Amino acid sequence: MKVKAHSAATIVVFTCLVAIVSFEARTGRSQSQNSKNDSQNPKTESLVKPTVLATDRATTKGVAVSPFAEAATQNFALRNELTWTFGSKQQHGWYLYDLLIGQTLKVPPAAATPDFASAVSTWQKQKGLSPNGVLDENSWMALVAQWQADRLKDKTPATPDQLLTAPPSDFFDPERLPGLRQVEKTTYTAYKAMLAAAIADPTLKLAHTPKGELVPTEKYFKIISSFRSPEYQVQLRRQSPGAGSAGLATHSPHFTGRALDLYVGGDPVDTKDANRAIQVKTPVYQWLVRNAARFGFRPYFYEPWHWEYVK
């Protein structure tokens, strides 16, 4: 309760501050005495070049102001409150995707800052959207569509000659049967290269052998699921009829052998918000968001564990 009251007070104070500051900026601009300075007036210039001005703050009575201060206030609220629909389920906010958003917009994932709003605006411009810097439903769905478009398009099931059977040591469940340890060959090579880079990163502290294999007790980065035949997928759907379309798709990228579910923490493949909130904070997930593209892997934004090899 204390925390809630405190953050509510912070929002109120911040909102008031932004309101005062923007009011002053507006009245300031309308005064004729300022008109001769219009070319140097940051507020006027901001209408043309908001990105340049994100770091170039005007000051009003000693308070730093950004042209994106109002957008930042709105993003702060939308991050938790935006309602949108995905996989025929109502979703709340975009806070689970902070890191992916930051990676895509090339900005630190701090949603309440003017710099973040400025980066949103730059991206909106590229997409032909109104560059207001606010990640509202329209812009958010466009960002989701962009991520979805980066995924595997061809979901033709892999033929046996395209697959290899990976050793049990690569798998989260070492008891997994050989038929369920198949991976598309080039995907497997890319996975091993990515794993070697992750092991070489001391911040991840992955427990490994001198040969660069993950030890049996190390769970992070191991493969939970790889190639799944259309027949096996049908069987899985029968076993859990409640699973949403997002969970067990009829045209699954897993048919290709190029989709890997990797262990990134928490309950391995549970889409509950609380579970994903744990997963998106693990160093392994954060490493994947920053580095997987170098190895040809693209995320499925909704499932932190699901990565697709798209080369």
Ligand SMILES: [Zn+2]
């Ligand atoms: Zn998957």
